[in-house]
Amino acid sequence: MIFHVEKLAKHIHNLVGPTISSRALYSCLSAPLESKTLSDLDIVIAKIPVGISEDEVVRSLLNDQACNSIELSSELVDKLLHRFKDDWKSALGVFRWAESRSGYRHTQEAYDMLVDILGKMKQMGKMKAVLEEMGQCQLVGLGTVAKVMRRFAGAGQWEEAVTTFDELGTLGLDKNTESMNLLLDTLCKENKVEQAREVFLELKPHISPNAHTFNIFIHGWCKMNRVDEAHWTIQEMRGNGCLPCVISYSTIIQFYYWQSKFSKAYELLDEMQAQGCPPNIVTFTTIMCSLTKSEEFEEALHIVDRMRSIGCKPDTLFYNALIHTLGRAGRVEKAVRVFEVEMPNTGVSPNTSTCNSMIAMFCHHGQEQKALNIIRYMEKSGLCKPDVHPLLKVCFKTGNTDCFLSKLLDDMVNKHHLFLDISTYALLIHGLCRANKCERAYSLFEEMIGQGISPRYQTCRLLLDEVKQKNMYDAAERIEDKENWHFSVVSSKAYQQSRQGHRTSAITGSNPNKSFGGIGNIHVRKVLMLCRLHTKTVNCGTY
DNA sequence: TTAGGGTTAG
Numbered sequence: 001m002i003f004h005v006e007k008l009a010k011h012i013h014n015l016v017g018p019t020i021s022s023r024a025l026y027s028c029l030s031a032p033l034e035s036k037t038l039s040d041l042d043i044v045i046a047k048i049p050v051g052i053s054e055d056e057v058v059r060s061l062l063n064d065q066a067c068n069s070i071e072l073s074s075e076l077v078d079k080l081l082h083r084f085k086d087d088w089k090s091a092l093g094v095f096r097w098a099e100s101r102s103g104y105r106h107t108q109e110a111y112d113m114l115v116d117i118l119g120k121m122k123q124m125g126k127m128k129a130v131l132e133e134m135g136q137c138q139l140v141g142l143g144t145v146a147k148v149m150r151r152f153a154g155a156g157q158w159e160e161a162v163t164t165f166d167e168l169g170t171l172g173l174d175k176n177t178e179s180m181n182l183l184l185d186t187l188c189k190e191n192k193v194e195q196a197r198e199v200f201l202e203l204k205p206h207i208s209p210n211a212h213t214f215n216i217f218i219h220g221w222c223k224m225n226r227v228d229e230a231h232w233t234i235q236e237m238r239g240n241g242c243l244p245c246v247i248s249y250s251t252i253i254q255f256y257y258w259q260s261k262f263s264k265a266y267e268l269l270d271e272m273q274a275q276g277c278p279p280n281i282v283t284f285t286t287i288m289c290s291l292t293k294s295e296e297f298e299e300a301l302h303i304v305d306r307m308r309s310i311g312c313k314p315d316t317l318f319y320n321a322l323i324h325t326l327g328r329a330g331r332v333e334k335a336v337r338v339f340e341v342e343m344p345n346t347g348v349s350p351n352t353s354t355c356n357s358m359i360a361m362f363c364h365h366g367q368e369q370k371a372l373n374i375i376r377y378m379e380k381s382g383l384c385k386p387d388v389h390p391l392l393k394v395c396f397k398t399g400n401t402d403c404f405l406s407k408l409l410d411d412m413v414n415k416h417h418l419f420l421d422i423s424t425y426a427l428l429i430h431g432l433c434r435a436n437k438c439e440r441a442y443s444l445f446e447e448m449i450g451q452g453i454s455p456r457y458q459t460c461r462l463l464l465d466e467v468k469q470k471n472m473y474d475a476a477e478r479i480e481d482k483e484n485w486h487f488s489v490v491s492s493k494a495y496q497q498s499r500q501g502h503r504t505s506a507i508t509g510s511n512p513n514k515s516f517g518g519i520g521n522i523h524v525r526k527v528l529m530l531c532r533l534h535t536k537t538v539n540c541g542t543y
Numbered sequence: 544t545t546a547g548g549g550t551t552a553g
Contacts, residue, residue: 150544185544215545250546285547317547324549353549360550390550426553458553 040070041079048090057093074107081113088121108139119151135171146182153190180207188220211242218248222255250283257290285318297329320354327361356387363390396431426459438466442475
């Protein structure tokens with residue numbers, strides 16, 4: 001059944017290309033099979049072609065009989081905004097169309113969502129205009145302001161974040177400790193701690209700080225590698241009549257572990273206890289994670305004794321970290337005991353991550369049957385998303401690429417209802433190529449394209465080499481097409497953004513490890529190489 | 544968004 005739905009959507013796509021109708025049809029055809037009729041959501045989405053302006057979206061919806069007969073609800077508007085969370089023109093168009101319908105009024109949640117979408121897409125002027133509109137309707141909440149300030153700061157416009165705070169009165173909100181903390185936290189999270197400090201000194205005579213205010217600074221200074229200022233902030237806290245709390249100390253301790261300054265961390269751990277502010281479960285979990293990261297497994301396990309000695313109660317996240325540590329330390333039996341005996345005894349329930357840690361540990365130690373048992377346990381206990389990547393890797397490592405792998409994939413899709421995502425397809429295609437099963441690898445390649453997932457550049461390259469060796473000429477041609485498309489889309493996007501001076505955002509905003517929106521994971525170096533390539537071509541006068 | 548991630552070289 002799923003197969004037919006995909007085939008039909010693919011066929012339509014091939015016939016008419018990636019236009020509105022095929023996009024909408026694909027999304028509704030690949031929706032859960034029980035809903036076979038077009039929902040209101042699908043009807044509206046089908047009327048919004050890719051890449052048109054917000055006014056065109058409004059016109060397209062207004063001119064459509066089916067759209068105009070839909071009974072609007074805030075749930076439908078929320079779903080539409082969510083659907084267009086990465087497409088501000090469609091989101092804004094839908095929003096304007098909805099409010100033009102008689103009797104319909106937007107909720108604060110819908111406004112907040114729109115503000116966030118505009119901010120995320122760097123439409124700062126439009127975001128501000130919507131904020132003002134909200135102010136006139138008395139719809140601005142602290143959450144709205146938080147989003148606006150964070151989006152300004154995230155776009156490198158921290159002064160605008162401060163202006164937003166200054167104008168809180170006109171938006172119907174108070175400038176108080178809570179809203180000030182929001183502003184200071186926004187600035188500190190964007191590494192503008194010194195600027196936050198200046199703002200704070202200006203506001204302090206009018207708004208009294210609380211412990212939260214100082215904790216924001218402690219975190220900010222630590223993030224900037226300025227632990228002396230963090231310590232000094234603890235003193236300042238006391239001077240202002242606020243007592244340093246477990247968060248104040250734990251933040252600095254975490255920083256010391258991060259820097260591998262273990263003795264300093266232990267000193268502070270003793271100090272906080274002496275000050276009548278004992279470490280809690282978050283403090284211990286953080287310490288254990290840091291020590292495990294530095295491969296100090298014995299030291300990490302000592303922390304558990306220390307935690308127990310002061311009667312601190314474990315929770316799920318603590319056990320997740322402990323199981324991970326034990327697995328890394330090679331103590332599989334002990335980890336199994338924690339999972340099977342200790343957790344039930346202490347009444348702490350495992351979550352999806354706990355089980356996934358167990359799966360990864362068993363696979364790492366060649367115990368795939370036990371990993372499968374965990375998957376079965378997850379099925380029974382209703383935990384979703386078992387991580388099958390470790391098991392897939394075991395299949396390739398042991399050369400078990402026939403029955404076991406097929407059964408696993410079948411279970412993944414049909415029993416656990418997991419989608420094969422880009423990383424799973426990459427893993428499978430690479431693994432099958434290495435196992436000399438390139439026909440199967442190629443059929444997966446076709447399948448992923450059919451699903452609308454674009455293969456990574458490396459996947460194309462590897463598969464292309466393999467199919468050429470096997471003289472699969474049609475396949476080679478199709479892969480080359482995809483590869484060329486890849487090259488043109490990635491290079492033109494990277495080129496445009498590099499010309500605008502956003503080299504890092506050419507990859508993805510601030511985190512260079514995240515995937516390139518909609519195109520899949522492209523290696524960072526590849527994109528930078530393409531940027532350079534194009535810059536070079538410009539200099540030569542070819543462009 | 545005042546602290547806690549989990550396993551991965553495709």
